[in-house]
Amino acid sequence: MSSPPEIRVYPSPEDLAGSAALRIAEILSQAIHASGFCTMLLSGGSTPRAVYERLAQTASGQGHDWSKVHLFWGDERCVPPDHPDSNYDMARRALLSQVPIPDVNVYRVDAEHGPEQAASHYEADVRAFFSRRAVDGAEMGVFDLVLLGLGEDGHTASLFPRSPALLERQRWFAGVEHDRPPPPLVGRVTATLALINAARQVIFLVVGKNKAEIVRQVLTGDSNPPLPAQLVQPDHGYTLWLLDASAALSLPSDQT
Ligand code: 6PG
Secondary structure, eight states: OOOOOEEEEESSHHHHHHHHHHHHHHHHHHHHHHHSOEEEEEOOSSTHHHHHHHHHHHHHHTTOOGGGEEEEESEEESSOTTSTTOHHHHHHHHTGGGSOOOGGGBOOOOGGGOHHHHHHHHHHHHHHHHHHGGGGTOOTTOOSEEEEOOOTTSOBTTBOTTOGGGGOSSOSEEEEOOOSSSSOOSOEEEEOHHHHTTOSEEEEEEOSGGGHHHHHHHHHOOOSSOOGGGGOOOSSOEEEEEEETTTTTTSOGGGO
């Protein structure tokens, strides 16, 4: 049974980014201490950029051992890795280029080959990683940390409302055709709820007044069918929502 999410509200996006970076660095360090390595599924979109930039500063300042950090993507757009819409390119600029993480520890989605083929290839790569790490105690598909954003339609990763990918219970990644807003209108590769809900910890990062209504619906509403972000309920893990004051504007006071 999933425990109710914890919600933390910060005065500004800058305050959120600083606290999120500290929390992420702490989670990664705890995982490294426990098993000698850690795994994180990165979120795309624009919100995490500031968090990644602060994480690079925070973790480096703490002498973080990046050789023990393994990074993956919770979703990717089917564009080249140097395209402005690439989630990999955003993370490369904000984080990967700022820290001494070995290239072999960065598992990019080769999404340029189209949604379905890229999803299958990526799933094989991720399964192979966990198989190799089983000797170190890794549990298949159990990420130490999953970072997620929230779209104004309630999507998270690239799990959009009414998407067949929401029903996937076996596969860890799915290919998604995406030809209606929100942009970019390109195919996607997305982690499935089966993978996301296996995680030890999930952190949602949400800022901006434009997200206030969907935050209220997701955290207090009883949408039918449920919104994709409402289906993120880790089986044994812990969910933390980090909101700035603008994104939390419509939440009841007893939830903030
Ligand atoms: C993506 C993201 C997506 C994102 C939300 C919020 O690839 O687009 O994974 O789920 O987190 O759309 O995006 P913003 O942070 O840009 O508002």
